[in-house]
Structure formats: C-alpha cells, structure tokens
Amino acid sequence: MNTHEKLSVGTAGCLQSPVASPDWQAEPLEAVGVDVKAGKAGAIRGYVVALAGSFKTLGRGRFTEKSLREIQRLWPRDGLPVHAQHGDFLDDKLLAFLGRSVRPALSRAIRIDSGGGRQFVPAVRADLLFDEAARATPGGDLVEYFTKRIESDPGSLSSSFVLNADAVPELDSRGRPIRDSDGNVLPPIWTPTKLWASDLVSVGDAVDSLLGLTANPEDGLRILRQDARKQQAAIRAADDLADRQRRQAERKRQVVALAPYDANHDPEVVRRQINARRREWTATEGVVGAPLNGCRPTDAAVDGVRRELSGVPFGLRHELFRRGARVEVIDAVRTTEHPSYRGRPGESLAGFAHGKLAVVNARYVANTPLAAMHEYGHLVDTCLSLSGTVRWQYVFDNHGSDDDAAEAFAESFAMYYHGPETRNKLSLRTRQYFDNLQQRFEPKPLADAVA
Numbered sequence: 001m002n003t004h005e006k007l008s009v010g011t012a013g014c015l016q017s018p019v020a021s022p023d024w025q026a027e028p029l030e031a032v033g034v035d036v037k038a039g040k041a042g043a044i045r046g047y048v049v050a051l052a053g054s055f056k057t058l059g060r061g062r063f064t065e066k067s068l069r070e071i072q073r074l075w076p077r078d079g080l081p082v083h084a085q086h087g088d089f090l091d092d093k094l095l096a097f098l099g100r101s102v103r104p105a106l107s108r109a110i111r112i113d114s115g116g117g118r119q120f121v122p123a124v125r126a127d128l129l130f131d132e133a134a135r136a137t138p139g140g141d142l143v144e145y146f147t148k149r150i151e152s153d154p155g156s157l158s159s160s161f162v163l164n165a166d167a168v169p170e171l172d173s174r175g176r177p178i179r180d181s182d183g184n185v186l187p188p189i190w191t192p193t194k195l196w197a198s199d200l201v202s203v204g205d206a207v208d209s210l211l212g213l214t215a216n217p218e219d220g221l222r223i224l225r226q227d228a229r230k231q232q233a234a235i236r237a238a239d240d241l242a243d244r245q246r247r248q249a250e251r252k253r254q255v256v257a258l259a260p261y262d263a264n265h266d267p268e269v270v271r272r273q274i275n276a277r278r279r280e281w282t283a284t285e286g287v288v289g290a291p292l293n294g295c296r297p298t299d300a301a302v303d304g305v306r307r308e309l310s311g312v313p314f315g316l317r318h319e320l321f322r323r324g325a326r327v328e329v330i331d332a333v334r335t336t337e338h339p340s341y342r343g344r345p346g347e348s349l350a351g352f353a354h355g356k357l358a359v360v361n362a363r364y365v366a367n368t369p370l371a372a373m374h375e376y377g378h379l380v381d382t383c384l385s386l387s388g389t390v391r392w393q394y395v396f397d398n399h400g401s402d403d404d405a406a407e408a409f410a411e412s413f414a415m416y417y418h419g420p421e422t423r424n425k426l427s428l429r430t431r432q433y434f435d436n437l438q439q440r441f442e443p444k445p446l447a448d449a450v451a
Helices: 067-076 142-152 217-258 268-285 297-307 314-322 373-384 391-397 405-418 428-440
Strands: 002-009 034-036 044-051 080-083 097-112 118-130 158-168 190-200 287-289 326-330 353-354 356-363
Touching: 002 287, 034 142, 044 067, 044 097, 044 158, 067 097, 067 118, 067 190, 097 142, 287 297, 297 326, 297 373, 314 373, 326 373, 356 373, 373 405, 391 405, 391 428, 405 428
Parallel strands: 080 190, 287 326, 326 356
Antiparallel strands: 002 158, 034 044, 044 118, 080 097, 097 118, 158 190, 353 356
C-alpha cells in the first residue's frame, strides 16, 4: 500500500509509547529553540519532525525506529520546504512559505505520561532555516509570529509531514495481525518512500510539542543531553567489551595454531612467527569499528585502516596503545555526527582527531587515502607532545606550509608513512626529523615464551 499523506508528526494520546531500544543511536543535541542569528532570517533549531510510535488517529499507522532512519536517509540535500499549515485544493499555501528544514538528526523527545513520569522516545529532529521572504508575506511577518509563539508557548505548535509511505501490517508467524495487551490490532508500520514537506501545525497526528521537551525547555534540553551521554557511554562500553572478547578469542586461536611444532620445524622459526603475530595483534588493538546512527563499518573497511597504519613502526603503535590512544572507524553520511566531534556541524570530513581519539569515516577513505594516517599523526602528536617542541618548530619554520604546527605535523607524518612516493615529496629536513622519530621507536625483540 502506497499512500501520499499529510502526516502531522506527534504522539499525545497514542496507543503506544515506545522507549528507545538499546541500539538507538541518539545524536548529541547542539541546541533546541529559536536562534535569531542562524541563516538569513533566523531559525528554529532541533524541532521534532517525527516520533516513533502510533499516530493519534486510532489504527491509522505508526513509525518505528527503522522508519525514522529511513526519514533521515531520504532527506533531500537542499532541505524540505516548510509552510505555515498544510495546503489543500482551495489554498496551496503559496503565500505561507517559511523556509527549509535541514540537518535531520536521530534524537529523542521527552514525553510526559499520565502519571507525570518522563519517557525518552526515539525521534528525528531538524533545523528550520527561515527564508527572508517569510518576513514580508501578505499576512505579515511570519518569522516574528512563530518566533514569539515558540518563546511564549512552544507546546502550542507541532509539525506535520507530507510524504509517500508504504503501510505494512505487522503479522505473527501464522499471518494473523499482532495485537497489543488490550486486544487491539497494532496499526500498520509506515515506511517512508518520498518526503515532500514538513509543515508547522497546531496539532499533529504523530508529534507532541514542536520542541519535544518539558514545559521548561532549558530543563528539558539538559535532561535530554544527560540521557544521550549515558546512552553513548553504555553503547561504547558494550562495544568495547565485545571487541575485547573477540580479540581475546583470536589471540587464543592464533597461539593454539602456532604453538605446536614437531622435529621437522625449527623452534626459532616458530618463535619468530609468534612474535610477528604478537606485533599484528598489538597493531590492531587500538583500531576498532564503531556503530553510528545504526550503521557499522564492514570488517574489510576496518582491516583496510589497520593495513594503512601498519606502516607506522610497531614500537610507536604500541606506545600509543599503551597511552590509551584509539582509532574508531565509522560508516556515516556525515563524519560530524560523531558525538566526539567539536567543530562546525555539517562539515564534510574524512576524519578528525579529538584528544586521544581519532575517527576515520570508511565512506571517504578511498577518495582521501592519507586520511587515516593524518588523523593517526594527530594522535602521535597529542600523546607525545611533539608539534610544540623546539625541534619541530625548527622544521615547521622551514616547512613552507600555511597550516599551523599541529596540522603540518599530522600531514607530514601521513606523507612520510603512507609510502615512498609521498615521503619523497617532503623536504630533506622533514624526512630527517621522522627518520630520527622512527629510530626512537624501533621494535625491540619480544620474549621467546608463548603466552
């Protein structure tokens, strides 16, 4: 079933009030509410465009977490048009254009139940950038009107989608409709196939209030941010545990495979094999695939980054691992969606480094071959405090680069270790600097014992 619907996105009075599942990847909220300095005529930051759960109209339909991810995927690059109310055959709202909705993000909204308790419901939020024309409509300054209304009573507004969607009923193993605890048939799941607009309305069929916060927006935003931080920490801890268990199992498997040998095998050869395998294990310890917004990089993508970084001396990799440095490989449309990113939102980046964490986006590594090594160079600089030394400043002063010392170090590091072709493009002084760095971290022989 394909429907072309005007769907108001909100959920007061829904049949269901789903809380977020453990794998729901809520992104950190930068801001929610009116921002008069954003865009050409101001903006409404982080307003709710969709919620998981049943619509207000009984039996009409519902969004799942998968539906919300599909909304984010289908969002047009230039944004969705936003109008004041929906159009109809008598009034197509040609004179009610407000602007465009951009930067959709997977998030949560706060819902207050009948007992006064809080629920964190999966949501999609976006930024409405007002158009200058909305200040000069025949009906007056719509930007000023909606700005004041949100500041005075944000709960009096909601949002509504115009979209195409496939409505699929949820059936059990025998092909019968699934019912809730009260015996009612669950509404069909809506999977969006095309997004046309996101309009502002008074009451929506599938969103509560426009900002999706408590009566006090500042208090609600603080609560949501605390919840997002807890969720990210829990997900990261679970991923770390799974990754450690996988590496431990691999260690045991490799040791068992290499340890036995008979009289026809030279023990020295086996010892070297085991030491080489140990180096490989240490090289991969700090490089992991990390989920983001429900997507996880393939093992091949993670292994590709590990192979790239294997050109760095084993001793240097081991020192960074010992100091807690970590490389996360993600697979995301926008690298800036990562919770550790601290730059300008929406930038197109192949990777970034923050503290002892480097993030590399597998989608862009193929077109930016030095990205992984460049971000690893930032980790080396952070852990060993190299770019601020007199020695590097001497090299940097003769570097001929417009970058700052830290960026110049990371780029030079990437060119030196990526391969002979890029290494030879560096100045003699820069190559000598990294020659000395490499000698400082030459690998030392490992113990003979198998452990």
